[in-house]
Structures are given as structure tokens and as C-alpha cells.
Amino acid sequence: MEKRKLSTSLIFAIVIFTIALSFCLGLIGYKTFYGGMIKKYKTYEETVLNLVISDFDWDAVAVSIQNQEEDEAIQALRARLNYIKSNSEISYLYMLEPLNTNETDNMRYICEGYTPAEVERGEDVVKFGKMSGSEYPVEVAADYLNFFNNSKKDEFWYYPNKTEWGYVFTTSRVVRSSSGKPLGVLSVDIYMSDIGRTLRIFPLVIFTASLIFSVIFILILTLWLEKRVVIPLSKLQKSAEQFLKSSHDKSDPASLTFTAPDIKTKDEIEALSTALLTMASDLKSYMKNLMHETAEKERIGAELNVATHIQSSMLPIIFPPFPSKEEVDIFASMTPAKEVGGDFYDFFMVDDRHIAIVVADVSGKGVPAALFMVIGKTLIKDHTTPGMDPAEVFMKVNNLLCESNGAELFITAFEGVLDIVTGEFRFVDAGHEPPYIWHDGKFTAHRVKPDFVLAGFEGTKYASGSIFLEPGDKILEYTDGVNEATNANNELYGDERLNAVLNRDNCGAKSCKDIISTVKADIDRFVADAPQFDDITMLCLEFKKRLEI
Template sequence: MAKKRKFNLQPKLLIGLVLMAIVLMFSLISILIIIFCGVMYQYYSWVTFDNASVCSYVIDGDRIERYYNNGKIGEKDDYYEMIGDYLLEVKNQVGLQYLYVAVPEQDNIVYVWDAGAPDEDGIHKLGESIQMFGEIKDVMQTAYAGGADMLDSVLFTESSAVAFVPLLNSDNKPVALIAVSIPIERVSRHVETFTVLALISTIVVMLISSFFYYLYIRKILVRPLRNLHHAVTGLVSDNMEHLDSFDLKIKTRDEVGDLANGFNQMVKELNEYINNLSRVTAEKERIGAELDVATHIQKSMLPCTFPAFPDRKEIDIYATMTPAKEVGGDFYDFFMVDDRHLAIVMADVSGKGVPAALFMVIGKTLIKDHTVPGYDLGAVFTEVNDLLCESNSEGLFITAFEGVLDLVTGEFNYVNAGHEMPFICRSGENFAPYKIKAGFVLAGMEGMRYRAGSLTLAPGDKVFQYTDGVTEATNSDNELYGMERLENVLNLNKDSAPAELLPKVKEDIDAFVGEAPQFDDITMLCLEYKSRMEDNNE
């Protein structure tokens, strides 16, 4: 696991739910309180207004004029006392803050009744006048004019709700105002109680429902996901060894179930894939091992013991082959034809792989078999070509060069079937390509005639032959190694013995190629004619 997990899904879910519940709760309670307050205010408006209205029905308007008539204060009588007691009773029973009847003047009101116990403070007497201003004055005047509906004649102050209702005389004319006031603290007490109750009940409901919702989510989401996670990590920790017994037991018919099914399916296919892959890999390994054997057999067919002829002082010969990745078709050969004749062969089968390797074996065997003492090399290649054409269904061909050196005379007979020109280095001179008219490649076409050529080597002369793997070695810029580079490195080391010369050339090729892959076999052979052989017959 690259990153350590900070929070599990469960606590995240729980915290989320609780936060959501709190937000919901507060918004819900706020809305409820606003609505509740509105309702409460309306209710108190009704209560105050109703109380005032009832009093206005009870009190005889005509009598007001006796107690107060255009600024003159009249006598109290029994009726006045009775109404006073009545109002006090109402005030105490209902729990009003104050209850009074007054006649509004221009800026003042003149009290007629003001309900209160005889010893109560702040109770106004009949005929007392106080000045009115502000909102109260406006509401009073509107109510007195009779143009106000209920809610307009109720005034909410900081501490109370006050309702004003006009008192009418028998001519339906307003003669006074009844004012009723209920202390507002009752409203706020109601709101407080409501808030506490609402808060408690919402908290309980929210917590319970969140808890059950949490359990539900845990059952349908968190648990299956955890099972899935355990199953998958289990697979990995078992090194994928129990794929065939893998079965997720999640049967929900939703996305989680789909995910589990997808996993089951995936593991099943993975299992099949792995089984397939192991089969294919085993097969590949088998083929690879067989190809390895083939490469070894092919390599062991080339003479590789040096010095090759330790008892021959007349010649020194060295050859190397660096195979490319695949089994290739290059080969070299050298052998004594008879006591005084040495044959060298350098050849390259077109194409790569097993077909080329098999064809190489045939070609090599045929050439060696046909090279017999006293037989013209041109005739050797002509016959070998016809034989190769018979067994060539793949359309392969071989470029080949063969030379036979007479160790006594230094005569070097050669035949070239489409192969690269050899380099000849005369003693004391430089390596130079020796131009030979090439014949057609072997196995290319039946009935081709090959003609041998001849030159004479003197003691100290060298012959270098190679395949196109040398000149066509390619570096990462797609440049070919080429004849010129080959000629240069040969001449830089022209005095070295064959066994030292070839590694030097190979080093130079490697330095040129660098990191680029080797596409073709690199095969080289160098023959040095050191001294003439004594002819025992002469």
C-alpha cells in the first residue's frame, strides 16, 4: 500500500451523518421557532384584543360622559365602583399587566378607570392625564377613530402586548379607549419551553435515525467493501495461488454486487490466463532449450581447436564466429584435402533460424565431401549447387567462397559463389580486397556453372575472408561498418598473427556498433602462409 489510509470509511460515514443531523436539526428548529413565535404573537394579539373587546361590551359608554365630559371630571358613583372592581377582577384573573379606560385628547389621555388594588403603585386616578407620543399615540388614535382592524390595534412593546379597543356610547360614537396589556415574558416563556422541547425531540429523532441509517449503510456498503478488500489482499498475499477457489460471497443486487461479480469474473479469467501462460511458457522454454542445443550442435560443427595444425609450420590459421541472437547460417571450415593441400571455406546461408541452420549443415557437408584432391573447384561448386537445388523447398541460398592452397607451390585456387571478396595481404604490403568475378549464389538456380580462379601466394602472405555480418554491422545511427573501416583496421594490425588479428577486428566492430543489437552472425577467417612445404616427392 503506497499511502497510509488516514480515515476508514466507517468513522467518515458516522461523522458525516452526525454533521448532517446537526445541520438539519438547527435549521429545522430555527424554522419551527420562527413559525411558533408568529403563532404565539397572533395568539396574544387575540387574547389582548378579546379581553379589551369583552370589557367594551360590559361598560356602558353613556356613563363615561358622566365621569368625563369635555375636560370636566364628574362624580364617582356606585356604577363606577362596580366597574372598577370588575376590571380589577379581570386584570387579576387573566394576569394582565394593566387594564384601563381613558379618554384620548389632543396629545394626552385622561384616565377614567385604571384597574388596580387600592394600595398598588402607579395606578392612575379618575381624571388624571398623561401625555402620549410616538407609536402608542398613533395606534391609539387609529383605534379610537374606529378605522383599525384587530392586528393594527395591538402593539408589541419590549415588555408587553397592548390592545386598544374603542368604547362606544348608545349613538355608536367612541367616547373612550380600553387598553389591555399582557406581559410579553409569557410569550418568551412559551417560546423557551417550545425550543427546549423541540431541541430534545429533534436530537433524539435525528440521533436514532442517523444511527439506524449508519447501520444500514454499513450493512449494504462498508461490510461488502471490506470483504472485497480482504478477499483481494488475501489473493495477493497467497501469491495468486488459490485463484480457482476464489469466490466472493456478496449477493446484493446492486452496484456492490456487480463489483463483486466483476471481481469473481476477473479472477476466473485471470486464473485461466495464468494457466494458459504457464502452459505457453513451458512450451517456449522447451523450444528455447532445444534451440540452445541446436546452436551448440551448429557451433560444434565448426572447427574450433586452435592452433588447428600444430605440427604444420607452413601455415597459421584462425577463425571466429559470433552468432547473432538466433541460430544463424554463417559457417567457416578448413581442412587438409591431402597432405599438401589446405582448403578454407567461408559461407553464409540466406535467412535465419532453424531452416538456415539445417541448410548450412547440408551445404557444409556437401562442400567438404566434394573437395577431393585433384578435382577442379569450379566443378565442386557446380555439383554442390545442383545437389542443394534438389533439397531447397524454402528458396534459401548460400553465398560461399572456397580456396585450396598448395602448401608446396603457394598456388591458391579459389571459387566464389556470390560471396564477399577476400582480402589479400602480400608480405610487407597492405591488405587489399582481391577482385574476383563472382559466380551466382549456391542453391539459387539449377545448372549454374562455376569457374575456379587461381593466384599464387608467397610465404608471409595472408588471406582474410569474412561474411557480410562484418561489413553490415550497424550502429545506432543505422550506419554500416563497411569495407573501408574493415580495411583500415586490418592494415593497422597487419603484422599480427591471425589469432591476434581477428579479435582486434572484432573489438573495432564492437566499438563501432556500441549498444545497437547484432542482427547477423559475424564470421571471420585468416590464413597466413608462413613458409613453403618441403616436397618429399621431388
Template sequence: MAEKRVKLGRKNRQRKLSVKISILVIILVAVLVAASIVIGSITFKDALTRQYNETAYQIAATAGGYFTEDQLKEYAAAVKKLQTEKLSDEEKEAVSSEITGNTRYQDVRTMMEKLRESTNANDIYIFLLDLKELGKYTPEADEKGEWQPLYYMMDCYSQTDESFTFGDRGSIVTKYMDALEKSQKTGKESDTYIITNTQFGYNITAIFPVKYGDQVVANIGVEIPMSHLQSDIRAFVFRVIMVTVVIMILALLISIFLILRLIVNPIHLVAMEAINFVSENTVVSEKLPTIQTHDEIQMLAESLLALEQGVNLYIDNLQQVTAEKERIGAELNVATQIQADMLPRIFPAFPERKEFDIYATMTPAKEVGGDFYDFFLVDDDHLAMVMADVSGKGVPAALFMVIAKTLIKNQAQLGKSPAEVLENVNNQLCEGNKAELFVTVWLAIIEISTGRGMAANAGHEHPGLRHADGSFELIKYRHSPAVATMEGIPFKEHDFEMKPGDSLFVYTDGVTEATNAGNVLFGEERLAEALNRDPGAKPEELLKNVKEGIDAFVVAAPQFDDITMLGFTYYGDNVTE
């Protein structure tokens, strides 16, 4: 898995990132170039158009200077008369020829022809705009050629044979009607560019109102071709593209170089160091501190470094904790062994004594437990037996058990009665018992020669007793409080007598409270049943029977409490093996 990642990291990732960034840069530059071409063309076209427009108006102004005020007023009055008054053809002819036949008219016309030729204009013409006629516009009238608000006074068209003559009428491009009307009324040049794109080419027209006083007497129209405009713009665009492509390539190379150097390479280094850290068993990388980009990548590198150090610290810590745990586990094993060794475990315990048989077992629930049993000869004729259970479990209970067991044995060996023993042990255990643990104790001391004895029960389970040839029964009676509950309390004891063949069985609550998967307790009834499966069995067999009974009942449920049992059979003098 780690090997695969290393390979991926070395090849694909770096290339991927740089390719992605390059594509991004190309797209960005292309968008910028397109935008600059569009904006540049529009600006360029506007500037050129304005230039053409101004030229046209300058020509018109020049042409206007060829006329005198009287002259224009005369021509205007004449064309108006021709159009508005009802005249016969002869009368019309007379009016026209009076104007056109005049040498001044012809001189001006010649000058205007020259002006047109020298300025490369398509057309220079002088006309009167009839505002009344202009207002009568309808699309139908325009289509039929009936709407013609322009009255020509002079027309110097480049195609001479198509020129209007004095008194001819004409229409205008309806799009510019409003602009024209406005300039007519104000006497100022129109703001609107009058541009026509017909079979005659791409042209711009200036309509220059000639004004005397408040009145516009006539208009001078100048149409000039803008044939260079398109090619000029194409050339401009071409130049822009050439320059920007060169800049783009340079920018691309520089940006890729910078991106590789400033971003991709450091990131790649960080990634490789992370992979190395994983694959090379947590060696903190030395290259990370060399990343000094003063930006997020350095932050990333520093974070990774801190992470690596943190991981190592954690691993160290974990190793220590694990070692500690192992040590505690090992010590607990020793403690279990010590605790087990504290209990008499060699059977037969008294091979030379034929008057009785004794057997005991302890199965702790945790490594060390709070249950214990004990038996020892107080003197040649007295046997002491102890069964006890410290409240709680684990190490605290085990430590308490060690003290309790030692104290009981010490006191008993002084030859005291069970009640005296417990009273002394109780007072000693109560001293400084901050943990408030206590221990239930069953203690019996039996005179081996007679079978008579004394027993005390400090809050412990009911002992089971079987008379020879009978069955086991639990002996229930009122007990004393558990040992170490309260200082200075007295303990009760009672005497008993065992006949040869009688048996005794004592245990802790781990037996009766063994729980199966259904949370049901083993209980005293099942205990009696197990005991009476073979009531005459020797103690070792008897304990085995009970343990088997518990195991069969509990099945796989976990053991919660220590299970401790002791069996004793009295033979007296007459029975021997």
C-alpha cells in the first residue's frame, strides 16, 4: 500500500498540478486577449468614425463658405417656390433656369466639384429641408416615393449623370429623421453619426446646417467613404493578437516557472516528506524546515513537522505506557502467585493425620482476589479452619485479605476462641480502615480427638453440614456482623460436635452467586443438589462435584466473583484409609 502511494506521488501528481495550472493560465490569458481585442476594436472604431465625421463636417463648412447669405436665401426661396406654389411647367422652367443659368451658380458648382474631388468625397450637396413635409412621414408614403422632404439646390455627386438638379426632391434615411429635425431646429450639427452601408459602400454623411440669424437657410450634405475603416480595424486586431500572443507565451513560461518553483515543488516536497515519514518508520524529516516560502505552504510544512513530532511523542508515550502496563501485568502475575502461595495448597495437607480429610480450592475472578481459605493446626489436637471474603475485588481486596488472613492465623495460634480471635482482628482491622473494606469470616476450631469444636460466623455464608449416611444441609442461624465493620463490637460463637463420618462444606458467595447468561444465580438449592450428588464423597471429589455443577449452570457466562470452597470430613479414631 505504501509502495503504491510513493509511486503515485513521484510521477502523476506533480505533472497533474502543473498541467492544470498551465491550462488555467492559458485560459486566463486568452480571455484577457479577447477582451482587449473587443474593447480595443470598439475604441479604435469609435475614434476613426469620429475622425471621418469631423472631416466630413470640415468639408461641409468649407463648402458653406462658397455661398453668400443672399445667394443661399435666393436659392432657398426659389426651390420652395417650385415645390409649394402651383406653377406651370414653363413657369417652373423659368424659375430654375434663372438660378442655374447664372454664372455665380455655375462657378460655385465648379468649386464644389473640385472640393469633392480633392477630398475624395462621394457627394457634396445643398438642400432645403421642409419640416412640414418631414412631419408628414408615413411608411406607405415613403415606399411609394411620395414622401420627399428634401429640396435640392445643388448636387455634386461623383457619378455626375446621377446627380440631382436644382429643384429635385429627395427622401432621407428614416433612421436619422429625428437627428436631422433636431439639427434643423437648433441649427447645430447633429451628435448622431449618419452612417449608411449600401451598395455604394460604407459611408458617413455630415449634414451641416447653414444658419443666418436664428434661421437655418439651407443644409450642406457631405458623404465620404469609410472604406479604410474595416481594413484599419483588421490590421489593428492583427497587431494586437501578435503582440499579446508573444506576451502570453512569455507570461505562461514565467508563470509556470514561478508556480513550479513557488507552489508545486514545495508542495511536492511536503507530500514526499509525509510519505517518507509513513514509510520510513517515523523519522522526522529534515527537509521540511528548509521550506521558507513565508506563505501557507510554509505553514503546511511547519504543521506537518509539528504533527510528525507529535506522533513520535505519542508513540514514545504509548510505548512507555505499554511497557508500564506490561510491568504491572507481570507484577500482577507475581501477586497472583504470591496470593496462591499464601493459601495451603499441598494436598493431602496432613498425610500423617488419619482422623480427618480436608481439601480446599480458590478460583479468582480477577488476577488477585479478596476470597481466602485457611486451615492450620493450632496445636497437636486442634485444627483451625477459615473461610473468608473481603468486600470488593482486585488489588485492594487482595491486600486487605493478606492482612486479615495473617491476623486471624496469629490470633488463632495464641489459643483463643473463635469469637475472641474475631474481636481482636476486628479491632485491629478497624484502625485506619479508610477504604472501609470489611471481611466476612467463618472460623471454626475443632478438637480432633473428640470432634467437638467452637465456630463463629461473622456475616459469612451458611455452612453446609452432613451427618454420616445423611445428606448435606445448610445450617442457618443469626450471624455476627462482618469483621472490620465497626470497632469494639462483640462476636458470637457457638459449639458443635462432629461424629465420625460427618462432613462440612464452607464456601464464599462466589458459589451461590455464580451467574449464568440469563442473569440467574446458582443459589443455595442448586448448591445443595450438587453437594448431594455424592454426599459421601471425599472432600476433593465433593468440591469437584460442586465446581462441575457451577460450570454446567454458568456455561460460557463470565465469572464475576472469586469462587472459594473448603471441604472437611471427620473420621475420628475409628476410620482410616
């Protein structure tokens, strides 16, 4: 790929920035000047209108308008308008009465002011009562009529507009009698020729000044950049490329070399050169350590594979587990999130008529969780003895786990003991997920208030629950890796999906193995390619028939 010189890119960026800055400054100046002139016109025209309206007998003018005849009041008003216009820098000063919004004759003139020079030139003097003809468009007449009827007392109306003689700024005010009745609209016009001339010249002046400034600035900046930035960076680039080439040619990190460039700018570039030299040295050490750590990780990985094999061998994986016991069927599976997981399950015969199942989840993952799992699994199995209530088992196991729990791990666990003679299923729940029971053709979550987790607090009390199963009933227990499985959109699999798949297509009528396979397949479809963050463990027990004694 063709490379562009840094100086060229910087100069190009500065040119664009300078042009944009010049444009913005010109626009701001334009707006500021225009706004200031408009404010000046407003103030000046307001003063003119106030001067006309103040100290005048407008009630006499109201009578003249009502009688539609020019009398002394109208003549006095014309004299005042003539005087004020002759002594002011304005273009027009007039008063008219809005009548309607027709295309013609929508206004009636009351009076207009003239200077002596205008009279000498023979300009037509607008007489009292003259109709406007087609001078005012319909939309303008509508604006005048609306202002005439709806304006507040002493309110001004500003109307900049373009005429055939140029831009005009108009300020208007409604003249009222002493009773507040509107008589007409008094308006003053000023040509904005000075704004037009200035605004035409202003952008050109700004652009020319900015262009000259940009050329001088760019020339100076180019020389400065070449000396203080481009040349030092080129030296750095050459040293870095040589270091990169040596890293490809040599396998021993100790033989890598980074030639320090001769940079004496006493600024950030010199600091960068020093930092690169330090980084090259650190990189050599890092590569050496990385090679050592990679070898160590390979060794640990091999050990973890062995640990995984040992852990899996500690879980019962032979199914059916009790071929001679036709009264029950059991199947279980565990899919760890890491090489060594923290979930576990277990099932065993307590005596000839009692079978126990255990599903648990150790906090954390990896080797520590697996070791704690082994301890917990062993303690639960050792203390589940004939005649021992599951709650008593958990109380003893909890106290033993609390004695040597320096890592502050804990276990959520569910244990149930089924009497295959009576069908009684006694269970204890230490903060674990509720089991699903297949009965009367549907799966239902058996929700009870769980007790506290194992290894949480010494002396914690646990309570047992009891239900009676009928032949054909099934129990599905699982860990939170099932309902908390997450897809790429961070959506949870959830209890609703689990309940739906268990009650779809008569799932409960399947074998224990097929039920677990169905749920796992549905989870896999939901999760798709998202990584697995937690162990997924499930155990299903079917009470097929009672033991005859």
C-alpha cells in the first residue's frame, strides 16, 4: 500500500481546518453585523414612531377617519409626518388603515410624510382616503390586518422585505384613540442599502485575509514539522522496522536488537524514542517469559486433562446403575464450563428399599471448585445412612464444610431419598433449584422455600420436605447452568423455556435418558455458538413400580 508522508497529511488537515475556520469566522461576523444593523434599525424606527404618536390629538383624527374627510386634524398629522421625515434618515413614513384581504384595494391611506425636496421633484402626494389598488399582495394585507386587529398596546411589528427598489426594513405600530380603538397602522421604512454593500464586501475581505494568513502559516508550519516531527519520526520508523525484521529472523529473544535513533528534540518525540527503547527491552523479557509460561501452561493443561478424567470417573456414569432394581430408572449428565467443573451429581442405594439422589453446584469454577466438590460429595454420601433424615445429613455436612473452608466457597445442593416400597420421597434443599415432577401427564416445578447454602454459616438449620410418588412419576433435578444458559444476545434460557420443553410432545413419557437429551438439545439450540459460562448438570429419576416385600 502506498504511504503518504506525515507532513503532507498534516498540511492538508491544516488547510481544511483554516478554510473551515475562515468560513465560520466570516459567517459569525456576517450574522453579528447583520444582527447589529437590524437592532439599530429597530431602535431608530421605534423612536420615529413614538415621536409621531406622542402628544397628538388622535381623537380628532378618529373623527376625520369616521367622516372620511380631510380636515385640520389630517393636515396637522401630515405636517408632523413631513417635519419628522425631513429631519430623519428614513425612506417612508405613512399611516394606512387595513381593510380586507382582497387582491385589490385592501388598504386605505390616511396620511404620508414628504420632504420639501420630494415635493419640488413633483412626486405624487398620497391623498387622504386613497385606496391602495394592487400595491399590497394578499399575504401582506393579511399580516397588516392581523396586526391591526390583534396587536397589544404599544406593540411594534418588524417586517424586512425585498421590493423592486431594494431591501427595506419596516417597523409598524397601531395608532389608537384615547379609548383604545385602533385607527390605523403607522409605519416607517428604511432602505438597507448600507447593509447590502457591506455584506457583499465582508465575505471577500474575510476570505482574502484568511487565505493570506493560511499560506504564511502553512509555509512556516511545513518547515517546523519537517525539522521537529517528520525527520525524528522517520528515524523512529527505521529503528522499529529493523527491530521487527530481526524478530522474524531470530528465534532467541535475547538476540533481538533495537538501535536507538539519535533524536534530541527535547519534547514528546524524544520521550517516545526513549519509551520505544525501553519497550523493546521489556518486549525481549516478555517474549522470554512467554516462552517459559507457554511451556508451563502446556504442562498444566496436561495435568488438568488428567484431573478432568479423574473427576469424571468419580461421578457415576454407568447406566442403568442398578440393573437388579426394576423399581427405578436413573440417568444423569454433567457438561463442565471449564476443564474441571464445580457441579456434581450422585445416586446410591442407602439400603435395600431406599435410593438417594444428589445434585449440587459449588461456587466458582476450575480446580478449587472441583476439589471442594469432591469433599462435599464424599461427606453427603458418607452421612446419608439408613434412618437418617436428609435435613440431619445437611446439618452435619454443613458444619464439617465450615470447619475447613479457607477459600470461602459454598455449595447449593438438593438431596432426595426415595422409599421404593411406599413411594415417599423425602428431600432437603440448600439454596438449590426446585425439581420438576412428572405426574398425571405433565411436568410441574415443585417449588418450596429453600434453606441456606452449605458451607455458608456453621450451625445452620435445615428442614426436610416430603411427597409421595406414584409408579410412572419422574423427578428431574438440575443446576442453574440450565436455566441461566445465555445466548449471544445475553438472553437467559429461563424457567419458561425449560417448562415449555418438558411439557412439549409428551416429553415426560420418554425415558430418563431421552428427557435429559431433549432438554440439552433445546439448550444447545438456544445458546447456539455462544460460549458456555456455567456447568450444566441434570439428573432424572423414574419411580417405575413399588418394591414388593
